[in-house]
Structures are given as structure tokens and as C-alpha cells.
Amino acid sequence: MERIILDVDSAGDDILAVLFAAVSPSIKLEGVTTCTGAAGPIEQVTNVVLNTLALAGRGDIPVAKGAWRPIVGNSKADMEAPVHFEKRLVARFGDRLKKFNPPAPTPTLKVIDKHAVDFIIDTVLGSPGEITMVVTGPMTNLAMAFLQEPKIGPALKRMVLLGGNFVTPGNITPLSEYNIWADPEAARVVLNQGVETILVPLDVCEDNRAAASMLTRDDLADLKDAGDHPVLAMLQDSFPIYIDIWREFFDLVGFPMDDIITVALAFDPTLCTMSEPMFVDIVLNPGIARGQTVAYRGRQLLPGGGPKTTRVCTDVDGRRFMQLFKDTIVRYQSAA
Template sequence: MQRIILDVDSAGDDILAVLFAAAHPEIQLEGVTTTTGAAGPIKQVTDVVLNTLSLAGRDHIPVHAGAWRPILGHSKADMEAPVHFEKRLTARFGDRLKTFNPPAPEPKRKATPGHAVDFIIDTAKANPGEITLVTTGPTTNAAMAILQEPELPKLLKNMLVLGGNFTTPGNMTPLSEYNIWADPEAARIVLNADCDKILVPLDICEDNRVADSMLTRDDIADMLADGADNPVIAMIQHVFPIYIDIWREFFGLVGFPMDDVITVALAIAPDLVKTTDPLFMDVVLEKGVARGQTVAYRGHQILPGGDGPKTTRIATGLDGRRFLDMFKTTMARYARAAA
């Protein structure tokens, strides 16, 4: 049993990651923490998680709201660009966008009292060496936890971090992936930390070289085919076709990439990916097109630098078919028992 804290920003595949972590029999989801990111303000992010866990019948899982803004960030307009992304799609998709990041209805329960950062620190202290911290959005909460408790990297079992890009072009700038770009200062703190990590970049998620890991209409049909009464799969059927269409037509991918779920799955199946040897990782902080670029020190350079802890393995390959089978099997666990 792998014990995890899942830190999310509630973009589309974060919803699927929460559902996966809450249902997989080999994962004990200690709690979900939220941070402002691609889905919008912290209340929207947190309400999405609360509603998702209610749908899943997992209202006992703590949900702690966290950072409402990045440590520094960018201009207000740039930071809001991912949230307003759908405005660029209106002419193409029209009313079909109504299931793409809609305002969350008021949840049945409130977020658990206490800040996400305190929850991360307290849980790690109470269970040294047992907690995997999984971040699938900007790493603001994780960075603030490390700043507040410098011993945190040694208290965690490991970290799984979704972010960065190396061979696949960035999705915010040609050089930068959203999660790292959204809070580069936080990402540098996390990636520099002396804690075993796997970094999951766009290269193995949002690239047609790993097409067999992406959600398609055929996959939704497969999940519906068993005829079980399953409210989670019914939600996926209702909500996610537009995500599939956007990533096919706008981003040129064969389906909807499952970045966040892949990252969570590594907690129980790290052999889903091939990785580099442990490396020192850094992040570009300067203004411009390179801000948020992930930098791996894996060669021999003349100028000094790169002398920090070599604790990050970069995922370079993915067994996409095995991953997607794992996802479908886990979603099937939400089937209601026959009356």
C-alpha cells in the first residue's frame, strides 16, 4: 500500500487523477491539497475536488485548500490565460464547451480546516519515510512546505512531479511547460530539493509518440460496455468528449493526454516509465521566453553550476497501453453494487 498526498490544480485530468487515487486498491490517499492553477481561483479548484470526491463516495478524504497565487508568477493577463483559453475555442466548439472547466457547483461539504502546507508538513512528520507527495499542478504548496520545514525532503518517501519538457515543445512558451512556468520559483525549490523524485514531462504525456496512453472515445465506449451502473464512468462519458476533441483539433494529439493520472500511477507502478539516472535539475527564472524552462545537468560543461543534489530522475518513456488498462480497471471499481 502506497500512501500519497495529491496536490492538484483541478484541470481536467486532475479530476481523473483524484478518482484514480481514491479508488486504486494499492493507494491510500491521505488527502488532497489544492493550489491555484489552470482551472482558476483556489475556491474553484477546491470545490471541483470536493465535488469529485462526493461523486466517488469518498467524502471521508481530507481536502485542504492551499496557495491562492504563485510565489511571484507573471503578469495578471498571462496568469489568467489558461483559464480563459476556452474563449479562443468558442467559434470552433460552441455550446459543446459547457462541460469544459465549468464553474463548480457549491459542494456538499466544506474543505477541511487548515492550510494545505501545514497538512503536508504535519502528515510527513507524523509518518516519516512513508508519504509520497504527488504534484500535478504548479508546485507552490510543495515549495512553501519546504521553505517552512527544511527537513521535509528527508521526511518524505519520495516525490512525483508533473512538469517540464525536454524534447516536446512547451505548451506555454516553446521552452516552458505550464506547471513549471506558472511558478518557476516554486519549481526550482522543489526540483533542487534533496529528495528522490521522478519528473514527468510533456515528452511522455502530450506527444503522439505515447498515443496509446491517451483517452479516446473508444476508451470511453470500452468503459461503458460492461453495462455496470457506474456514476464515475457516466460522468466521464458526459464531460470528457470535449476534452478529447480539443486536444485532437487544437493540439494535434490523437486523444486527451492523461498527464496527471500517469504521475499518480507511478506511486504504485514506477516501472511504467523509463527514466534517466538521478540528475540535478534547475529552472530558468529570468524574464522572457525561457522563463520556466527545466534544465537537466547531464553533460560536461565548462562554466560552473549544476553542483546541487542529483535526486531527480526524468521519465523518458512510457508503457502507455499498460497504463491505460490500469486506469480503466480502476474506474470500473466505482460500479454500484446490484440492488
């Protein structure tokens, strides 16, 4: 059983990732840490996690609130782009948008009395060599943990990180993926630690070449037949609009499951084909390339580079992943 800390920014697929990790027989979810990102401010991000765990009946899992802003960041207007993106959808989707990233109600569960960075440090150092860090949003919390306590690098088992793009165009600029762009300084800190890392880019998630791994209405129909547990009912109620947006606005065949793929790789790395370990760096300069992921694949004349410890996912066994997701989520019904 893989022991993980899951660090999220509570976008739609983060919700599915929390539910997946909380019920998977292959995972021991040591805690969930939160970071400001695509879903909005840290209070919204954290409340979504608390409400999701309450729905799952997993109030025993600690939740630690983390970074409310990136280490450096971009302009205020640019950082709010994911929130303003929703306003662009109103004319097309109307009232259906009420199910898309709604304001989280006041949760019944509470966060622990410890910052996410301290929770990461204490948990990793308390079980050296046993904890896998899974980050599905900006990497701010993990970067601050490395900067605060360098001992956690050697103590981590591995990292599985969602971010970057190498073949597929970026989703925030043509060259940059959101998680990296939102805090590129943090991503550079994390990828320079020399920790064994799996990096999950847009190439294997938000590209129709990975269509078999995307959630469709057919998958929701399969889950509808599985029972009426509150988690399964929520999926039927909330996720059709996610599928519609990614089909109609982004021209994908379904809703990409980036975060859930990342979690699943923590215990089954064979779900993806990966590169050999190499160094991946981040562009920090202002402009269109800020946040671009750069892989050191060859031999360059100018000096540079860093630890060759990152394997980049290049393909995904989409059908096997989607079956794994559905087989795992329906465990909520049997657990009830």
C-alpha cells in the same frame, strides 16, 4: 499500498487523477491539497475536488485549500492565459464547451480547517519515510512547505512531479511547460531539496509518440459497457469534449492523461522508462525561457548544478497504463 498526498489544480486530468487515486487498491490517499492553476482561482479548484470526491463516495478523504497565487508569478494577463484559452474555443466547439471546466456548484463536502501547507507538513512529519508527494499542478504548496519546515525533506519517501519538457515543445511558451512556468520559483525550490524525485514531462504525455496512453472515444466506449455508476456516467458525459479539443486544437490523437500517469508512477515506476538520477534546474529569468527545465546531463566547465536526485521520464508503456486506468476506474461499479 502507497500512501500519497495529491496536490492538484483541478484541470480535467486532475479530476481523473483524484478519481483514480481514490479507488486504486494500490494507493492510500491521505489527502488532496489544492493550488491555483490551470482551472482558475483557488475556490474553483477546491470546489471541483470536493465535488469529485463526493461523486466518488469518498467524503472521508481530507481536502485542504492551499496557495491562491504563485510565490512570484508572471503578469496577470499571462497567468490568466488558460482561462482565456477557453474563449478561443467557442467559435469551434459552441455549446459543447459547457462540459469543459464548468463553474463548480457549491459542494456538500467541506475543506478541513488547515491550510494545505500545514497539512503537508503535519502528515509527512507524522509518518516519516512513508509519504509520497504527488504534485500535478504548480508546485507552490510543496515549495512553501519546504521553506516553512526543512525537516520534511528527509521525512518524505519520494516526490512524483508533473512538469517540464525536454524534447517536446512547451505548451505555454516554446520552451516552457505550464506547471513549471506558473510558479518557476516554487519548482526550483522543490527540485533543489535533494529528495528522491520522478519528474513527468510533456515528452511522455502530450506528444503523439505517447499516443497509446491518451484517452479516446474507444476507451470511453469500453467504460460505458462497465456499468452506470455516477463516476462512469460523468466520464461519458464530460470527457468527449476534452478528447475533441485535444484532437482538433492540439493535433493529438486523444486526451493526454498527464496527471493520472503521474499518480500511477507513485506505486508502479516501471510504467515509464527514466533517466539516471540527475540535477534539474529551472530558468527564472523573464522572457520566453522563463520556466524552462534544464537537465544537467553532461560535464560543464562553469560551476553550478545541484543534487542529482531527479529521474526524468523519457518513455511510457502507454497500453499497459491505459489498461491499468480502465481496470481501476471500473472498480467504482463493483464498489457500488
